[in-house]
Amino acid sequence: MRFSFRAITVAGFLLATALSGPRALAAPPEDVATVIEKVLSDDFANANYGDARKKLKTLLDRCKKESCPPKLTGQVHIAAGMVLVQIGKTDEGKASFAEALNIDGTAALPTSSAVTPAMKTAFADAQRSWIVANNPDDPGKASWTNKQALDYAKQAIAADAAGNLGDCIEKEKAALQIEDQPRGRLHLASCYERSGKVIDGLRESQKVLAAGIQKNDAVIIKAAQARINALLPRVxxxxxxxxxxxxxxxxxxxxxxxxxxxxxxxxxxxxxxxxxxxxxxxxxxxxxxxxxxxxxxxxxxxxxxxxxxxxxxxxxxxxxxxxxxxxxxxxCLPQDKKPLVVRVGLDVGTYTDTTSVQVLTPGLNASITSPTQGWNVGGSYLVDIVSAASPDVISTASHFFRDTRHAGAVSGGYKPSFYGAQASASLSVENDYTSRNFGATLLAELMDKRWTPTLGYYRTQDTIGRAGTSYDVFSRELGINEIVAGSSIVMTPTAVLQLGFTLQSERGDQSKPYRYVPLFPSGVGIPIGATYDQVNAFRLPTRPLEQLPVARERYALAGRYIKRIGTATLRAEERAYFDTWGVKASSTDVRYLLDLTRRLRVGPHARIHFQMPASFYKRKYIGTLNADGSIDLPKYRTTDRELGQLLSVTGGGTARLELSPPEEKVQFGIQLDADAMYTRYFDALYIKSRLALWGVLRFEAEFQ
The missing domain is CATH 2.60.40 (Immunoglobulin-like)
Incomplete structure (x- = not known):
């Protein structure tokens, strides 16, 4: 047991010596280190405390004469303090521990089982007293090596004592520029704090903490942490x-x-x-x-x-x-009243795709606005000229068709102050389809115009017919009620968030009167994208017309975020959609518009749309042939691939040129939008994919 106790004691003290810092390894006199080892391993371990005290006192006297390194002298005092506490002389032991700290501020008890709880308590008391007497905040105790830095530090102390915190800061900063001292920097942090510059004080304290961690200086670390903890809640x-x-x-x-x-x-x-x-x-x-x-x-x-x-x-x-x-x-201010503002726009749109569909759309729009009285009126007119020889057309035994659609709309609104309304009506006419729409939206500007909620209702009444046939002979009615709720929120001076929800309720048979659906016997395999000839080779003789459900509810939730970033504008949109036919879809749209000059704005555009199919959509509908020659038809049937599963990816861009200086009362501008869209159909007849190109060229004018 005696051997084990000695080994633990010696090993623990030598470990403390090794951990006390690099300077402890600076070649101390070997006989002094040997004496410390023997005292702890022999006399102290065997309870020969009297002999241990005498030998340690002799060792201290020798260190005074031979100038032992501070680390080694401090260890002698630590060993002496341990002996004194062990024999019940706690106060004298504390004094010995304090003397060790005075010589070496990093002195510590050895990490061994020989250190009793009483020794730990006595050392902790001595360390607390020593820290109070040797406050790291006191730059006077810092070990300045540069005379000029020391002079500045003394001037900082004098300024602090006189209550001149401004001079204290300037002088301490001058000292630290010459020589970096943690205690001096803590004094600078103290002067900053008392002058009301809490953040500067916190910054200096953090520098001291970093230096203490780098040097493994427990005293400095503790003092810096205490100051940081005191300053943080004040920020x-x-x-x-x-x-x-x-x-x-x-x-x-x-x-x-x-x-x-x-x-x-x-x-x-x-x-x-x-x-x-x-x-x-x-x-x-x-x-x-x-x-x-x-x-x-x-x-x-x-x-x-x-x-x-x-x-x-x-x-x-x-x-x-x-x-x-x-x-x-x-x-309350003088009103900068503007005259009526008149806007006129001309545009031409074109579309073409790989299914041989081409569309030309010229249009005209105009509006008159009174900025001071809050009213506006406007109108638009466009023509869609469509020609097609798509697989859908060919599948109906027609090789080509051409159609023209005329569409007109009028609108008007009034918002004299915080509340207003906007109403609109439109009419669209084709040779086999007429659509009428009207509705209104109420709006309010709340919270100093930072929040603008809207609520609208629109009614659409469509009449579906057949080309060359009077509506009196053949027609179907489709009614749509739509409720639109929205909110625009000004989040910051450069960012706006817009949210919207749409509910549509449709009633009526919107089946296409020209769309025939092929039926197939069971067991026949029809590949995705099967050609017209492949379909005809395997289908049954009967081709019934399309039949869709006569009721449909649509739901859409959309969000738009607009952010001004320097000279650019980011616009990101997301729309989630589902309906009672089982269609679910997500659309993401992003535009980034960059102002290259005061008059020229350009930017890319990207969109991705993914859709799941309607519950009744099938690529191959099965027809059951009865004994009497009749065929059992599926209740709902369609070849409309836009109701199937699909993925569309769109990419393009915008360029706008203002032809007039911004300060002119008459403004002219021209804008070009161009996009390409690739659509993949995962479960359709006739085609597997489609590539479409379209563009719009606009000319706009504004007059005051």
Whole structure:
């Protein structure tokens, strides 16, 4: 047992020696280290405490004469303190531990079973007292090696004592530029904190903590952590709520400009008083905002910027005293009334695809708006000229067809203040199809125009016929009721989120009167994309007309995010759709528009659409031939591949050129949109895929 106890004691003390730092390995006198080892392994382990004390005292006297390294001298005091505590002289043991710390601030008890709880308690008491007496915050105790740095540090201490924290900061910074001392940096952090610069104090304390960890200095680490823990809860945060519709808005915080992209974020600040200034032009009038805000320790502050003109008449002042919002304040200003704004647009669209369908669509639109009175009227007219020789046409024994659709629409709205309405009506006529639509949307501008909810209802009444046949002879009616709810939210001065929900209820037979559906006997395999000849080779003689369900409910949930990023605009959309026919779909659309100059804007466009099929859709419908020659038909049947499973990928771009300078009252612009769409049909007859190209060229004019 004696051998085991000695081995543990010696090994533990030597481990503490090894861990005490690099300087402990700087070749101490070998006989001194040997004596420490023998005292602990022989005398201390065998309870010969009197002999141990004498030998350690002799060793200390020798170290004083021969200048032992501080690390080694500190270990002698630690060993002496252990002996004193073991024989009940706890106070003397604490004094010996304190002396060890005075010589070597990193001195510690050995990690061995010989260290009793009483020794640990005594050492902890001595260490606490030593830290108080040797506060790392006291730069006077720092081991400055550069005389000029030491002089600056002394001047910083003197300035601190005189209550001149500004000079304290400047002098301590000057000292640290010459020589980096953790205690000096902690003193700088203290001066920052007491002068109200909490964030600067926190930053300096974090530097001290990093240095302490690098040097494995437990005292410095502990002091830095204590200061960081005290400063963190004091850090305050501030954010800004700015009005929309002020493109030249400029905000300064303590005379420093806040970048526009940061206005929607909160950032850390020192507690105390801060000066906020904002300005911007609205309706040709320069508006300003000034406020001195006192922020408390740890406060999460929000500044609501309310712009007001810098010079007011008595009537305007009285009006603004009664104002309750930014909009009310703007209504008190001289109105920059504009004349009527007239817009006219001409456009030509083209479409072609690999199924031999071509469409030419010229169109005209015009509108008149009164910006000051809040009303608007408008109208549009277009013509679709369609020619096709697609597989669907050929499958009906027709080789080519041409059709023309005429469509017109009118609209009007009125919004005198925060609430308004917009109504529209349209009529579309083909040689076998007539569609009528009318409806209205109510809207409100709430929360200083940051939130705009809308609610609308639209009714569509369609008449389906056959070309060359009077509606009196053959026609079907299709009625559609649609409810649209939406919300536009101004999230930041540069970001808008739009949400919408649509519900459509359809009643009526919308089956195509020209679409014949092939039926096949059971057991016949028909490949995906089977040609017209393959279908005819295996189908039954009977080809019934398409038959769709006469009721359908459609649901769609959509979101759009628009963000201004520097000189570019990002627009991302997502739409989820499902209906009672079993169709489910997702559409994702992204545009990125970049302002290359004041007049030229270009950008790419991408869209992806995926759809699951209707529950009754089949590539191969089975017809059962009865004994009497009749055939049992499927209740619902169609060859409309747009009701099947498909994937569409679209890519293209936009380019717009403003032909007039922005400041001109008469504006002209031209825009080109071009896209290509590839669609893959996973379970259809006649084709497996389709590639479509389309483009629109627009010419627009605006007059005041």
């Amino acid at each position: 305050a945060k501030i954010g800004f709520e700015v009005p929309a519709g002020v493109p030249d808005m400029k905000v300064t915080f303590d005379d420093k400009v806040v970048p526009k992209e940061k206005l929607s974020q909160k950032f850390s600040i020192d507690p105390g008083k801060h000066k906020i200034h904002a300005e911007g032009t609205v309706r040709g009038v320069l508006l300003v905002f000034d406020e001195v805000r006192e922020v408390k320790d740890g406060e999460n502050a929000l500044v609501t910027v309310t712009l007001k003109p810098s010079a007011l008449t008595e009537g305007q002042i009285a009006c603004m005293f009664a104002a309750k919002s930014q909009e009310d304040i703007l209504n």
